Amino acid sequence: MATIGNDISQAKKLLLQGELVGIPTETVYGLAANALNPEAVTQIFVAKERPSFDPLIVHVASIDQVQKFVTAIPEKAKQLARHFWPGPLTLVLPKQSIIPDIVTSGLPTVGIRCPDHDLTRQLLSELPFPLAAPSANPFGYVSPTTAEHVNNQLGLKLKYILDGGACRIGLESTIIGFENDQPVIYRRGGISEEEISTVIGKVTHKLTASNPIAPGQLDSHYAPSKRFFLGDIDKLKKDQVGKKVGVLHFKGDFDSSVQGHLVLSKTGNLEEAARNLFAALRQFDQMDIEVILAEPAPDFGIGKAINDRLKRAATK
Ligand code: TXA
């Protein structure tokens, strides 16, 4: 298994050698490598068993670094970066040739973000290159929100995981691209559409699986290994008579008399629910149950991103 620790110099040493390191961010843990080294980046795809058509996000220490890696920054992208970075927002911008094609799966654009986590920002500021990092989970599975989650699944494929504690947001970054300089949301995430609109006005989206450039939007993704159904819990239960079910409530008191019940937020706080979601899905996979039943979150703010992940986790 990998070593888990908070030694930035160890993480730095391995990354300089072209190796992989698990890194904490405010959203989810990343599986990082030197973004400017194609051999190092190849290791990410191998470790995750990730298809080569799924491009990676490049992480930078600060907003000033972005111009080295992109050829143009639309005005609205600048406004968003100034307002939300460091933070859970990825901007898709036209790339400079210094970014290897393997990072972007051959696309002319690159996804860039400045993560909001002290350890990782310190690491990035000491490195002479940016870090390509997808979420540190096998392709298609639930993203990790602790160093232990990373170790459980990818521990044999890397030497070191930088431990920054449990992720503060718990859902991946919101991804925004620009078409004719106008913003388009490709993936819902840690920053809600409402928050984005307060900065740049109305935005459109392209969130469906028919969008081949954002596999995070594949219909089935972020999925636990058990069968998973989303809807009204009482109705769903009627179809599962005789089965061992796990139940994921959005809100309410934890009913410890009922085996397999988890609650995302006692008070129904959306941010708390987002933070707990992926760990809960992982917990169900460890339980002696056959089926997971979940109810949706209220569909506003970060609740929309929670519901997006629940829908993609659902059995088709
Ligand atoms: O919060 C996050 O974004 C986390 C942390 C580690 O930063 N990273 C993450 O990476 O979620 P990943 O690889 O699991 O998801 C990245 C998504 C993919 O669905 C990919 O298709 C999309 O970003 N993406 C990357 N570059 C893109 C591009 N040039 N155009 C469109 N989509 C892109």
Ligand code: MG
């Ligand atoms: Mg991912």
